[in-house]
Amino acid sequence: AQRVTQPEKLLSVFKGAPVELKCNYSYSGSPELFWYVQYSRQRLQLLLRHISRESIKGFTADLNKGETSFHLKKPFAQEEDSAMYYCALGDSGGYQKVTFGTGTKLQVIP
């Protein structure tokens, strides 16, 4: 069965420090992975997807099939990055369902 693991519930970093939010997945086929962000008391928003290989708000994520990981990185954390981050994996079935991880709360300390 497919699974998404985010091992850290809370990650605290100082402003200006590098950030790495971990995401590991288990999946038998070719995965489709996403990162979502949820700012305090707001909706979840799509941050980036691996197929786009884009950088949004300074964040990047590289798919490592060997390590089955899709870690989210940013070289210099900003206070406005404080939020909840969810990693998600597209379902293997024919529909658009995704499996979300449990989320990591990023706290950027001024």
Add this chain to the structure above:
Amino acid sequence: DAGVIQSPRHEVTEMGQEVTLRCKPISGHNSLFWYRQTMMRGLELLIYFNNNVPIDDSGMPEDRFSAKMPNASFSTLKIQPSEPRDSAVYFCASSPPQGREQYFGPGTRLTVT
């Protein structure tokens, strides 16, 4: 496009009352998802529809919960009777036909006293 629209944004009700949450997906999207978010359990998928047909309702916690999608632009999630443990934020999300990215609504914050 206004994005996914949910109503009401806040709902406070007494235990035993019926609650109906509403969702309007983004026009042209063909999949719709209902999630529940709590501090204890995180984000849980309750049910999802594809082309207005329920595909998987295994996440619906009990028979007190029901969901419908009578047409492509409207869905409801009903709780009858409501209980205090149903207190949560309920999100609706929709996806376009050719992608798995989901667009979330602002959520309905439900409080059952």
